[in-house]
Amino acid sequence: MSNENFGGAAPAGQGAQPEGQGTPTGHGTGTAAYPQSPPPGPPQSPAPPPPGSNGGDWNPPGSTAPRPPMDPKKKKKLTLLAILGGVLVLLLAAGIATYSYLAKNVYGAEGVVEEYLGALKDGNAEKAVELLPAGDGLDTVLINNEVYQAAENRISEYRITGFDGANGGVVTADVTRAGSTAEHTIRVVKDGRQNLLFPKWKIEDDLMDWSVTLDIPENSYRPQEMTVNGVTVALPEFKDDGGLQTVDLAVLPGDYRIEPIAGSKFINYGENETVEVELDSPQQIISYWPKLSDDADEALKTEMTAWLDSCLASTKLVNPGCLNNVPDMQYPERYRNIKWSLASGPSIDPVAGTTALDETFGFLATDMKITLNCEVNRGGNGKWEPFEESDTFTEFAEAKIDGDKLELIFE
Numbered sequence: 001m002s003n004e005n006f007g008g009a010a011p012a013g014q015g016a017q018p019e020g021q022g023t024p025t026g027h028g029t030g031t032a033a034y035p036q037s038p039p040p041g042p043p044q045s046p047a048p049p050p051p052g053s054n055g056g057d058w059n060p061p062g063s064t065a066p067r068p069p070m071d072p073k074k075k076k077k078l079t080l081l082a083i084l085g086g087v088l089v090l091l092l093a094a095g096i097a098t099y100s101y102l103a104k105n106v107y108g109a110e111g112v113v114e115e116y117l118g119a120l121k122d123g124n125a126e127k128a129v130e131l132l133p134a135g136d137g138l139d140t141v142l143i144n145n146e147v148y149q150a151a152e153n154r155i156s157e158y159r160i161t162g163f164d165g166a167n168g169g170v171v172t173a174d175v176t177r178a179g180s181t182a183e184h185t186i187r188v189v190k191d192g193r194q195n196l197l198f199p200k201w202k203i204e205d206d207l208m209d210w211s212v213t214l215d216i217p218e219n220s221y222r223p224q225e226m227t228v229n230g231v232t233v234a235l236p237e238f239k240d241d242g243g244l245q246t247v248d249l250a251v252l253p254g255d256y257r258i259e260p261i262a263g264s265k266f267i268n269y270g271e272n273e274t275v276e277v278e279l280d281s282p283q284q285i286i287s288y289w290p291k292l293s294d295d296a297d298e299a300l301k302t303e304m305t306a307w308l309d310s311c312l313a314s315t316k317l318v319n320p321g322c323l324n325n326v327p328d329m330q331y332p333e334r335y336r337n338i339k340w341s342l343a344s345g346p347s348i349d350p351v352a353g354t355t356a357l358d359e360t361f362g363f364l365a366t367d368m369k370i371t372l373n374c375e376v377n378r379g380g381n382g383k384w385e386p387f388e389e390s391d392t393f394t395e396f397a398e399a400k401i402d403g404d405k406l407e408l409i410f411e
Contacts, residue, residue, distance in 0.1 A: 109188040109201040110160050113171040116186070116203060117158040123149035125252055131203055138211055138250040139236040142228055150229035151254035153178040153276070168204065175279055177253055184279050210251050210277050214261070215287040216269070218243045223261035223269065223288075235261070251277050261288055265404045266296035292350050292361070299406045300348045300399060304365045307408065312340035312370065321410070323393045324370055334377040336384065343369040343390060351396070360400045360409070368393045 112131060119128035125148035129140065148154070157176040161183070164170045169188040174181055187204040216222070218240060225234050238245035256275045260268050269288040277284070292300070311322030315338045319325045324340045345368035350361060369392045376387040398409040 109163055109165075109169050109171050112188065112201045112203060113173065113186050114160060117155060117173060117175065120155045120252060121158065123151070123154060128252060129250070132205065133203070138248050140250050141233050141236060142249050142251055142256070144233075147229050147231045147233070148252060148254065150231065151252075151256060154252075154254040157181070169201070177279060182279065210253065210281060211283045212249050212251050212256070212275055212277075213283060213285045214247050214249065215244045215285060217289060218245055223263060226261040227259040229257050251275070253277050253279050253281075258286070263290065263293070264401070266293050266299065266401050266406055267291070268293045290361070292348070292363070296401075296406065297348050300363065300365075300408075301346060303399075303406065303408045304346045304348075304397070305342070307410075308342055308346070308368065308370075312342060314340065323368065323395065324372070331380070334380060335374050335387070338372065338374045341371045341373070343371050345369060360398055362396060362398045364394055364396055366394045368395065
């Protein structure tokens with residue numbers, strides 16, 4: 001055998017050493033080339049599926065094989081659950097927002113005050129007082145829609161500005177009345193619950209904040225009715241209060257035109273009066289003192305004139321109980337042909353504080369000018385001369401009224 005291949009050219013079918021491969025070390029001195037990486041081992045079996053798997057949907061690690069499609073029923077169920085979950089979240093958010101709105105604006109303290117101020121603006125007195133606690137001792141004869149809707153300068157605008165829940169609660173509002181806007185506070189308190197979920201509020205301010213008290217003298221003529229804003233209403237029973245008869249009437253913010261309360265033929269109770277009830281008005285008092293009517297004035301003049309005429313018909317100087325009485329005249333025998341006359345008067349002037357008390361009232365008859373005409377024998381010499389003298393009198397008298405009858409009373 002020849003050894004030419006040792007150290008010589010590569011045998012046929014063998015290529016040159018690939019570029020970049022080193023020369024392996026081993027036994028012998030030949031130059032044959034060998035791969036650097038180890039030869040591939042025997043093929044390996046795929047990893048077994050996880051325990052409990054049927055192997056149908058499982059792919060070995062590193063596999064790029066697609067997953068089989070999801071069961072349509074299962075997919076539909078999951079989609080439905082996702083939609084329901086989203087709807088529940090939206091409903092919960094909407095429910096919270098709705099509860100907050102209702103709790104504040106419908107069932108909250110601001111809501112009841114809004115309803116109350118709205119009733120005042122609309123002239124709905126009956127609805128407004130349903131939202132207020134009744135004041136002790138107040139009569140609500142003026143709390144009716146007909147009277148209040150005719151009231152001028154009611155609330156024209158309002159705006160709720162805040163709520164302070166401390167110590168019960170206070171609602172503040174800007175309220176406009178008679179062209180002027182001012183902040184108004186309304187006290188509120190919780191009063192149980194409503195519709196199971198919401199606290200119930202009620203207004204704590206009562207009608208005593210706005211009231212008109214009518215006073216008339218004790219034992220004077222008691223009026224039965226009065227006219228307010230053009231509406232005639234029956235008055236309640238007056239109560240005795242330290243020499244006065246009083247009645248407390250509930251009112252609401254606005255102007256009340258009060259006509260004189262009805263009296264009798266001979267007595268009235270003054271002139272028209274307008275009561276302005278402000279938002280922060282205290283209790284207002286109107287005192288009605290009975291006054292003589294025009295009929296009474298004329299009747300008194302007639303009665304006084306008749307009394308004077310009876311006195312002046314005398315032909316004497318001494319007339320007890322009459323104004324034309326001159327008992328201290330010196331030498332009365334020197335006067336003859338005596339004639340009395342009324343030159344002017346009388347005028348009637350009621351005495352303040354006594355008018356119609358106990359249905360008997362005092363008055364002054366003034367400006368009564370009485371004239372004496374006669375003849376006088378000045379020197380006692382039998383020579384008679386004309387004589388005239390006048391004097392003006394004021395007389396206090398009383399009159400008693402009994403229905404449509406009037407009677408003079410002299411001391």
